[in-house]
Amino acid sequence: MSAHVMVFAPTPRLTVTVDQPADHPELHLHPGGQGVWQARMILSLGVPVTLCTSLGGEIGQVLEPLLISEGVQLRVVVRDSGGSGGYVHDRRAGSRREIVDVTGHPLSRHELDELYNLTLGEGLRAPVSVLSGPSHPDLVPADLYRRFAADLGANGSRVVVDLRGEHLAAVLASGVFFLKISHEELIADGRVGGDDEEELTRAMYDLHATGAETVVVSRAERPALALVDGEVFEVEMPRLEAADPRGAGDSMTAGVAAVVARGGDVRTAIRTGAAAGALNVTRHGLGTGRLDSITGLVERVRLVPAGSRPQERTTPDELAERAAER
Structure with missing residues (x-):
């Protein structure tokens, strides 16, 4: 297998942003959504990407040439059942203000x-293989992801989510x-009650x-x-001033996928992902960054053993028993 990454992005979005960095307003149109932002950062790290997606309606017609211009190898299912989604944001005042958000339509069984x-x-x-989430949970059934993880993993592809x-x-x-997940998502899923480090550590175990070999929260x-x-580590890195706080998590996931695709070890992959995420928030474009800047920052990222552990954490024997039950 060649050193490239497959990104599953089932529901990409058209992003329209109104900005005004000088005297006159500007209008920016880009393809977006989690998988697109991840693919963009993987490309920034010098690793080829095959983007597998579905496109439909007028928005889909606009998205296709924009996605091709990103430099990915695009594989598309053209939809008959409904259109793709997108949003319009106004950033003229500095912070983002949502004008409208169009979810799009669920994919049909045939699609x-x-x-x-x-x-x-x-x-x-x-x-x-990176499995990115749909722009709305109702658009793509969860069982499709279970099948992907099972079939890809069983045939040698390392699955990143x-x-x-x-x-x-x-x-x-x-x-x-x-697996990369935020502490806010763990709270929303009911896996933890707050951001206490011991509780987060227990949730990681x-x-x-x-089912997750390596976990980053x-x-x-x-x-x-x-x-x-x-073993649990804190990912320590220099603090950088954010221009746009969105997109750090997707860039981190992308950095991990890029390094692993080239045969790198998972610790280097996490450090690279952290550097990519940190650099991304200093820019206004999601999933963007300079390879030389990211590479320079990796040297300043450290994995430091966590200072506290849960008193009743899952033991290695218990981990093995749970794995055997799956």
Whole structure:
């Protein structure tokens, strides 16, 4: 398999942003959505990307040439059942203000079958497959993700995910190589009650026991936590002033996928992902960054053993028992 990454992005979005950096307003049109932002950062790190997606309606017609211009190898299922979604943001005052958000339409059973076959074929040719979430949970069923994780993982592709809710539970049932999730998402999913480090650490061990080989939990302005080879680390790095706080998590996931696709170890991958996420928030474009800047920052990122552990954490024997029950 060549050193490239397959990104499954089932519901890309058209992003329209009104900005005014000088005297006159500007209008920016870009493809967006989690998978697109992840693919963009993987490309920024010098790793080729195959983007598997579905497009429909007028928005889909606009998105296709924009996606091609990103430099990805685009594989598309053209939809008959409905259109793609998007949003319009006004950033003239400095911060983003949402004008409208169009969700798009759920994929039909036929479209899901076509997208599954296309994506599986591309994923089997890639050493790393990134399964990005739909723009709304109702657009793509969670069981599709369970099947992807099972079939890709069983055939040698390392599966990387940044998911939550039913879609996360689905891939855990099959097992994944790497999971990135935020502490806010863990709270929303009811896996933790707050941002207490011991509780987050316990949740990471539980996620590992139920199917995630390596787990990273981002914590907004606090250092991320990483569970690697049974040990928890804090991901320490220099603090940088944010121009746009969105997109750090997607860039982190992309950095991990890019390094692993090229044969790098998971600790270097996490450090690279953290650097990519940190650099991304200093820019206004989501999933963007300069390779030389990211590479320079990696040297300043450290994985430091966490200073506290839960008193009743899951033991290695318990992890093995839970894995055997899956």
